[in-house]
Amino acid sequence: MIRVPFAELKATLVRIFVGKGMDAPRAELCATMFAETTRDGVYTHGVERIPRLLKMIDSGVVNVHAVPELKSGFGAVEAWDGKGGLGNLNARACMARAIELARLHGMGCVALANTNHWMRAGSYGWQAAEAGMIGICWTNTLPNVPAWGSAIPSIGNNPLVIAVPRPKGHVVLDMAATQFSYGALGAYRSRGELLPVPGGFDMEGNLTRDPAAIEQSQRLLPIGYWKGSGLAVMMDMIGAMLSGGLATHMMSKDPLLETGLSQVFITFNLAAIQPVEQYTHTADAVIASLLQPGEPEGTVRYPGEKVLKSRAENGAKGVPVREALWEELQQHA
Amino acid sequence: MIRVPFAELKATLVRIFVGKGMDAPRAELCATMFAETTRDGVYTHGVERIPRLLKMIDSGVVNVHAVPELKSGFGAVEAWDGKGGLGNLNARACMARAIELARLHGMGCVALANTNHWMRAGSYGWQAAEAGMIGICWTNTLPNVPAWGSAIPSIGNNPLVIAVPRPKGHVVLDMAATQFSYGALGAYRSRGELLPVPGGFDMEGNLTRDPAAIEQSQRLLPIGYWKGSGLAVMMDMIGAMLSGGLATHMMSKDPLLETGLSQVFITFNLAAIQPVEQYTHTADAVIASLLQPGEPEGTVRYPGEKVLKSRAENGAKGVPVREALWEELQQHA
Numbered sequence: 001m002i003r004v005p006f007a008e009l010k011a012t013l014v015r016i017f018v019g020k021g022m023d024a025p026r027a028e029l030c031a032t033m034f035a036e037t038t039r040d041g042v043y044t045h046g047v048e049r050i051p052r053l054l055k056m057i058d059s060g061v062v063n064v065h066a067v068p069e070l071k072s073g074f075g076a077v078e079a080w081d082g083k084g085g086l087g088n089l090n091a092r093a094c095m096a097r098a099i100e101l102a103r104l105h106g107m108g109c110v111a112l113a114n115t116n117h118w119m120r121a122g123s124y125g126w127q128a129a130e131a132g133m134i135g136i137c138w139t140n141t142l143p144n145v146p147a148w149g150s151a152i153p154s155i156g157n158n159p160l161v162i163a164v165p166r167p168k169g170h171v172v173l174d175m176a177a178t179q180f181s182y183g184a185l186g187a188y189r190s191r192g193e194l195l196p197v198p199g200g201f202d203m204e205g206n207l208t209r210d211p212a213a214i215e216q217s218q219r220l221l222p223i224g225y226w227k228g229s230g231l232a233v234m235m236d237m238i239g240a241m242l243s244g245g246l247a248t249h250m251m252s253k254d255p256l257l258e259t260g261l262s263q264v265f266i267t268f269n270l271a272a273i274q275p276v277e278q279y280t281h282t283a284d285a286v287i288a289s290l291l292q293p294g295e296p297e298g299t300v301r302y303p304g305e306k307v308l309k310s311r312a313e314n315g316a317k318g319v320p321v322r323e324a325l326w327e328e329l330q331q332h333a
Numbered sequence: 334m335i336r337v338p339f340a341e342l343k344a345t346l347v348r349i350f351v352g353k354g355m356d357a358p359r360a361e362l363c364a365t366m367f368a369e370t371t372r373d374g375v376y377t378h379g380v381e382r383i384p385r386l387l388k389m390i391d392s393g394v395v396n397v398h399a400v401p402e403l404k405s406g407f408g409a410v411e412a413w414d415g416k417g418g419l420g421n422l423n424a425r426a427c428m429a430r431a432i433e434l435a436r437l438h439g440m441g442c443v444a445l446a447n448t449n450h451w452m453r454a455g456s457y458g459w460q461a462a463e464a465g466m467i468g469i470c471w472t473n474t475l476p477n478v479p480a481w482g483s484a485i486p487s488i489g490n491n492p493l494v495i496a497v498p499r500p501k502g503h504v505v506l507d508m509a510a511t512q513f514s515y516g517a518l519g520a521y522r523s524r525g526e527l528l529p530v531p532g533g534f535d536m537e538g539n540l541t542r543d544p545a546a547i548e549q550s551q552r553l554l555p556i557g558y559w560k561g562s563g564l565a566v567m568m569d570m571i572g573a574m575l576s577g578g579l580a581t582h583m584m585s586k587d588p589l590l591e592t593g594l595s596q597v598f599i600t601f602n603l604a605a606i607q608p609v610e611q612y613t614h615t616a617d618a619v620i621a622s623l624l625q626p627g628e629p630e631g632t633v634r635y636p637g638e639k640v641l642k643s644r645a646e647n648g649a650k651g652v653p654v655r656e657a658l659w660e661e662l663q664q665h666a
Contacts (some may be wrong), residue, residue, distance in 0.1 A: 003483070022421075024620070025624070049393045072606045072607070073439070073606060074438075074439035074602065074605035074606050075408075075409065075411045075437065075438035075439035075440070075605075076408065076439050076440050077438075077439035077440045077602065077605065077606055078606070079602060079606050087454065101381025104408065104546050105407075105408035105409045106407035106408035106409050106410035106436055106442075107404070107408070107409050107410045107440060107442050109439075109601065110500055111606075134571055134575070146625075147623040147624075147633045148523075148633065149557060149632040149633040149634065150624060150625055150628055150632060150633050151622065152625035152628065154622050154623055154624075155623070159642065161474075162564070162567040162571070164567065164570050164571060166575065171566070171567070171570060173563045173564060173566075173567050175557070175560045175563065177560075177566070179557055179560075184365075187649055197558055208608055223556050223557025223560045223561065224508070224512055224557050224561060225512075225530055227508045227512075227556045228556065228557060230506045230508065230636040231495070231506065231508070232363065233504070233506075233619065233623065233635065233636060234495040234497065234504070234636065235618060237497050237504060237615070238495070238497060238601075240612075240615045240619070241467075241603060241607065241612035241615050241616060242467070242601060242603060242606070242607065242612075244607050244611060244612075247618065247619045247622070248386075248619075249619065249621075249622035250618070251617070255336075264601075268442065268571075268575060269410065269412060270574060270575060272407035272410065273405045273407050273410055273411070273412050273444075273575070274405070274412065274574065274575065274577050275548060278577060278581055279573075279574035279575075279577075282574050282580055283570055283574060284575045285580060285583070286566065286570050286573070286580045286581075286582065287571060289486070289487050289580070289581075289582035290480040290483065290487055290566065291480075291487075292483055292484075292485035292487055295483055295484070295485065299482040299483060300480045300481065300482040300483050301482065302563075302566065303563040303566065305568065317608050323519050
């Protein structure tokens, strides 16, 4: 692992994306989002994803020129077509539109069909919170988890993001509907570690903490067993129904062909109906209450706290990148 | 357990509520909701809750005459004050208002402060789906779960409901943010059963399947460990911030004094932006996909499927009520 200054990392990514035919402002934004994700400590969904993305651009699965298009709308809710464009740029544009809708209507929802992997889910929660909005968003994925009771993947591990704005640090929950994402399983495996709690079933159907056994069986454990399975089903249905796009079971199981995703971006304009000082006070009070009197500092973390720590540390010391990946990126740049 | 005809159960409850001073139409609606919950198989949150509710009416914690009042609104989002009224009637009125807002604006949100226990969470999901809307709602609760990392309850087991309309059977997820609700723990304990999976920690901090040990420690396990803890925190924050009401940690830990709850009701008017046949087809296709080829029928259930089975069976054979409870209800009627 080496530490690369943020500006250098970003400049390298800009060159790569421009080389793939993106115009300069889009390459700049896309590079910023990837570099920020890794700087923020979400290592599985930042620059580590670039090699796979480049393959998908080369194969035509991801179209770097496409921009999302409005298909239908009524008041505060709209359906957009992502046209197979870059997942992170599409998602960012749709959350921006949901923020605009909330300024007009008190809340907003953009349902996006036909898009690609949005990389770090949390990005769009931070985006909403930075605009002073409550943000809720989720995506479906290719089929990579069995529904509860089944042994064959038919549902996705659909990540869910919920974000609340707070001057002392936005509160941003970013979680997959499975106990561990595939990214997290790979990270534990490559460090040679067992999972801290059972993360799925092995090929024989036993609960296990061995990440490789779960990658092999594809039987990831939904959070809360049957509950996370139900949650993933609901997110998939709403995404596909509201956007008019694909549900998980209609997609390829090959990650290099994962496309046609459906996503939902929801915003609430808090300041339109409540005094800022009052809800900010409430937010601070909830965070303060999580640690109870007599318990040692640091035993409870609020959602998003770790991101701010990584952001500060990696911003100052440089962004950690695997040396082999850094060399690979240089060759593309 | 005896089986009481639905009409007889409802009539008994109407007499009880009228006896507590409710006017006839409200008593009728309140009785219907309680009887339907038990008929639908959600035994922990139907007529079993009546004795506690009557105590809370007698003590003045629940005001049977109060109706919710609009405090502020902007476009599709509104904040209402529940004025300490009956939790189920308040919640039903607010979901009805959110449905109206979605007819006007494509989506709607009512945030409700200062209300009481809404009993069956799923009721308001079914209500939205019956109106053809996607519905999402949740409530906070008194502090009954430690935040992840802590051993002292400071967060609620905040139930979340997500509902999708579907002519062949609405799809309604109704889940607490803990692996088991207190109602479920009590039900397992009274049947002398262990939980099917670990449901919390005992007094020594070990994960356990013994429901009584968890009721004693109050250390329920959030779904997905740290993830469900984060989810409960977000629901609490949004409910309190958007409604201007209380967050969990501001409430009494005594169930007989559990009041001042904050709730959120969100609706999406699917038909305003997508063709009905198309999204209905998608919904049916997702449900059909959960069971994969070669797997035996009945091994996978969709959210809400069990409710429809109980509804049919208990509607035909009579609603199961504990004999001692039925006698107690007669004395109040």
